[in-house]
Amino acid sequence: MEMLHYDFMQRAFFAGGLIALVASVLGVYLMLRRQALMADMLSHVSLAGVAGGAYLQLNPSLTGFVIAIAGAIAVEYVRRSYKTYSEISTAIIMIGGLSSAVVLMSLNQGMNKSFSSYLFGSVVAVNQTELSLMIAVALIGAIFFIVFRRPLYQITFDEETAATNGIPVKWISLIFSIITGMIVAAAMPIVGVLLVSSLIVLPAALAIRVSPSFTSALFIAMGIGLIGVFSGLTASYELSTPPGGTIAIVLLVLLVAGIAAKKLMLHAGKLRSKHSNRKADTVSTAFPRFTKNSSIHTTGGKENESMV
Amino acid sequence: MLLASMDKVVFGYSDVPCLESANMDIYSGEFVAVTGPNGASKTTLLKLSLGLIKPWRGDVYLAKRNQSGKKLVIGYVPQQIAAFNSGFPSTILEFVLSGTYVRGSWLRKLSHRDHAFTEQALRQVGMWQHRNRKIGELSGGQKQRICIARALAQQPDLLIMDEPTTGMDQESRFGFYELMHHHVKEHGRTVVMVTHSLTEVHSYLDRIIELEKKEEGGWKCCTTTSCSGHFSPAG
Numbered sequence: 001m002e003m004l005h006y007d008f009m010q011r012a013f014f015a016g017g018l019i020a021l022v023a024s025v026l027g028v029y030l031m032l033r034r035q036a037l038m039a040d041m042l043s044h045v046s047l048a049g050v051a052g053g054a055y056l057q058l059n060p061s062l063t064g065f066v067i068a069i070a071g072a073i074a075v076e077y078v079r080r081s082y083k084t085y086s087e088i089s090t091a092i093i094m095i096g097g098l099s100s101a102v103v104l105m106s107l108n109q110g111m112n113k114s115f116s117s118y119l120f121g122s123v124v125a126v127n128q129t130e131l132s133l134m135i136a137v138a139l140i141g142a143i144f145f146i147v148f149r150r151p152l153y154q155i156t157f158d159e160e161t162a163a164t165n166g167i168p169v170k171w172i173s174l175i176f177s178i179i180t181g182m183i184v185a186a187a188m189p190i191v192g193v194l195l196v197s198s199l200i201v202l203p204a205a206l207a208i209r210v211s212p213s214f215t216s217a218l219f220i221a222m223g224i225g226l227i228g229v230f231s232g233l234t235a236s237y238e239l240s241t242p243p244g245g246t247i248a249i250v251l252l253v254l255l256v257a258g259i260a261a262k263k264l265m266l267h268a269g270k271l272r273s274k275h276s277n278r279k280a281d282t283v284s285t286a287f288p289r290f291t292k293n294s295s296i297h298t299t300g301g302k303e304n305e306s307m308v
Numbered sequence: 309m310l311l312a313s314m315d316k317v318v319f320g321y322s323d324v325p326c327l328e329s330a331n332m333d334i335y336s337g338e339f340v341a342v343t344g345p346n347g348a349s350k351t352t353l354l355k356l357s358l359g360l361i362k363p364w365r366g367d368v369y370l371a372k373r374n375q376s377g378k379k380l381v382i383g384y385v386p387q388q389i390a391a392f393n394s395g396f397p398s399t400i401l402e403f404v405l406s407g408t409y410v411r412g413s414w415l416r417k418l419s420h421r422d423h424a425f426t427e428q429a430l431r432q433v434g435m436w437q438h439r440n441r442k443i444g445e446l447s448g449g450q451k452q453r454i455c456i457a458r459a460l461a462q463q464p465d466l467l468i469m470d471e472p473t474t475g476m477d478q479e480s481r482f483g484f485y486e487l488m489h490h491h492v493k494e495h496g497r498t499v500v501m502v503t504h505s506l507t508e509v510h511s512y513l514d515r516i517i518e519l520e521k522k523e524e525g526g527w528k529c530c531t532t533t534s535c536s537g538h539f540s541p542a543g
Contacts, residue, residue, distance in 0.1 A: 032396060150409045157396060157403070164358050164384040165410045165462075207397075212442070214398040287453065287480030287487075288434045 003237045011126045012190060012243070015134040016229040019187045020199060022141035024225030025218050026183050027204030029176070032156045034087070038075065038177075040197035041090045042184040045071030045097030047193045049185075050118050051104035060118070061130055065185040071097055072181030076174050121192030121244030130189050137186040144179050148172060153214065190229075192244035202251035203228060206258040224254055309336040309375050311466050311498055312357045317366035319349075319356060325364065327352055332517055334500055336375055336465070339492040341509055342502045344519030350502045351387060351470050353519065357500075358384060358468060374465040375496075381410055383459030387470040387502075388452075400446075400454050401439040404430055407461035422461075429460035432487055434480075448475030456484070460491070467491070469501040481505065485512045 003009045030036055049067025053060035071093055078089035105115060126134075145152070151172055154162040163169045187196050207221035232247030239246070312334040319327045327349045334340060334357070342350050355361045356368055374380045396403075407429070408422035430436040433453040443451065452475050459467055467488075473481045489512040491497045503509055506516065 028397075147415065150406070150414045153398075153406055154409065157398075157406075158386060160355070160360055160386055161384050163360060164382045164468075166379075208395070211397055212399070212440075214396075214402050217397045286434055287476065287483030288432070289479075289483045289486060 003234070008124045008126065009233070009237060011128075011131050012233055013230065015126050015131050016190050016233055016243075016247075017226055018138035019134055019183065019190065020203075020225035020229040021222050022138050022145070023183050023187055023200045024203040024207070024221035025145050026141065026180060027200040027202075027225075028207060028217055028221050029152060029156055030180065030200065031204045031208060035079075035090070036201050037087060037090045037094075037197070038072075038180060039184050039200040041075065041094040041097070042068050042071050042181050043188060043193045043196040044094050044101065046181075046185050046188060047118065048097045048100035048104060050115075050188075050193075051101045051108060054108050055104050059129070061133065061185075061189065064118075064188060065133065065182070067097075068181040068185035069178050070181075072177040073174065076177040117192070118188065119192050119194050120242035121188075121190050121195065121247075122242070126189050130186075134186045137182045141179055141183055144175065148175075152176070190233075190243055191247055192242065195244040195248045198244075198248035198251055199225065199229070202248070202255050206255045210258055210262050224251070224258075228254060309371070310334070310369070311336050311371045311380070312500075313367075313369045314353075314357060314363075315367040315369075317356060317363045317368060319352060319361065319363045327356070328522055330356075330366070332357065334466075334498060336498050337492060337496050338498050338500075338514045339488060339512060340498075340500045340515045340517060341506060341513050342500065342517045342519070343504065343506055345521075348519040348521070350519060354468055354470055354500070354502065358382065380466060381462055381464045383407070383462045383464030383467040385452075385455045385459050385467075385469040385472050388448075388474055396443045398443050399440050400430070400435060400443065401426070403443060404439075404454060404457045404461050407458035410462050425463055426457075426461045429457040430454075432460060433457045434483070449477065449480060452476060453480070464497060467497055467499045467501075469499070471502050471504070473503065473505065478508075481508060485509050488512065 004013070027036075027039070030038055046064040046068035049064035050060040052067065053063025056063070075089050075093045078092055081089070151162065151167045154165060154167060155169055155172060159169050159173075183200070184196055187199055191199050203221040203224035204217075206224055207217045211217035211220045228247055228251040232250040233243055235241065235250065236243040236246040310333060312332070314330050314332040317327065317330040318325050319330075330353060332353065342353060344350050352361070356363055357370065359368065359370055371380050405418070405422065405426045408418060408425055411422075427436065430439055433456055435450065435453055435457060438446070438450070443454070446454070452472060456469070456472055459469070473484055476484065485508070488499045488501070492499050492514075510516075
């Protein structure tokens with residue numbers, strides 16, 4: 001724990017932990033909305049902001065943050081134009097962001113070295129301004145995911161049904177996109193532009209596979225995100241490797257191990273039921289016929305309250 | 309009471325209208341079927357009536373309040389939506405309970421009533437025993453049933469369903485028709501559903517709205533048949 005004596009490591013752990021929590025929850029919603037690549041796209045757009053900020057001699061982190069939010073708003077509008085193929089909107093905005101970043105970077109020949117910390121992340125890159133930004137983003141993200149958890153669940157399953165329930169789908173989707181942009185930009189200093197999506201997508205990908213319910217998927221994703229960031233930062237310090245790549249590899253290993261464990265458990269379950277000659281679920285699945293004398297006996301809802 | 313209506317509505321997805329001079333009235337306490345051949349814009353008609361898409365021309369009316377003056381609650385079951393979301397990591401119970409979110413604020417604590425409505429809806433579609441299973445483990449017909457259960461858990465005034473019996477076997481389809489008939493006659497709900505199985509459902513219905521092809525192209529809808537809704541449950 002010698003590394004925690006350093007201020008920059010304390011900041012990296014604190015900021016990384018906060019961002020891991022909100023990024024993992026964001027990832028679950030993004031994956032289920034079939035927008036898993038949105039984080040990747042926004043990080044590339046954000047890079048254009050970083051390059052633009054450097055060129056205009058402004059704070060690159062702040063300009064990257066602003067441009068990521070602008071990109072998130074743009075993608076929401078383009079998504080509505082290509083409703084059935086929402087990945088097209090991702091591709092369009094990513095091309096725009098990356099091409100602008102390349103052009104702007106070529107105009108900043110003198111600072112190519114510092115760009116590598118934006119591309120691959122750096123534990124020393126988290127200064128006090130960025131730490132404050134991350135705390136603010138984590139707070140806003142947490143409030144959003146708590147207050148809007150019910151409408152978000154409904155929108156994520158089906159936007160049209162949510163709209164018929166009186167949920168302002170367009171507004172909530174727009175705020176969701178802006179929050180996505182903010183979280184991506186805030187996570188950039190630690191994991192870097194190229195791998196920011198790993199922190200968002202990988203915990204969610206595993207959580208969705210192994211969780212028994214939606215609520216548990218959110219908590220499992222947060223747990224995996226925290227383990228990934230803390231182990232990745234530790235390994236990065238010990239091995240002097242870039243934190244972005246190290247965190248992404250740890251998360252990938254967790255994903256592969258989690259999926260393998262799940263398959264093994266399924267296989268073991270099949271073997272057990274074969275040996276014990278157990279039959280599959282034989283509870284009737286017929287739609288009950290309704291007669292005049294039909295009565296539905298319920299427990300008054302008491303039986304299911306503790307389960308959700 | 310008039311809940312929804314359309315007057316001379318014109319709509320299309322490209323520059324050619326797919327629905328022309330469409331007229332439709334839905335009154336409270338009716339069990340109505342919308343029918344027509346494939347491509348007749350039945351789904352479009354439902355989406356227009358719900359305000360999900362805006363017509364090019366014509367008037368669409370959807371009541372804001374029910375007969376008691378409270379906010380009109382609409383239950384909507386889109387076409388095969390559950391099959392599309394087959395990997396959704398949610399239990400059946402979580403999913404159907406989400407139907408009750410429509411009442412009250414987003415942050416309110418769910419009440420005994422919400423849980424009771426959820427249980428009742430799940431029992432009515434025969435899925436209560438499976439409440440802790442994940443959506444992805446269900447068959448197409450079972451997924452359709454939990455979507456119906458979610459709409460029922462809302463305690464809707466108006467229930468609009470797009471081919472709700474897709475994937476159900478015949479026994480389940482009749483169970484479904486009887487259940488809808490019960491909700492209309494006993495609870496005063498209004499049920500509108502798109503169906504191709506008119507022969508099966510005919511005796512349960514109050515009215516059939518049929519989409520007909522216009523001679524010059526496009527589709528229009530008109531009320532063609534009044535049914536007695538004379539089905540009487542046995543027992």
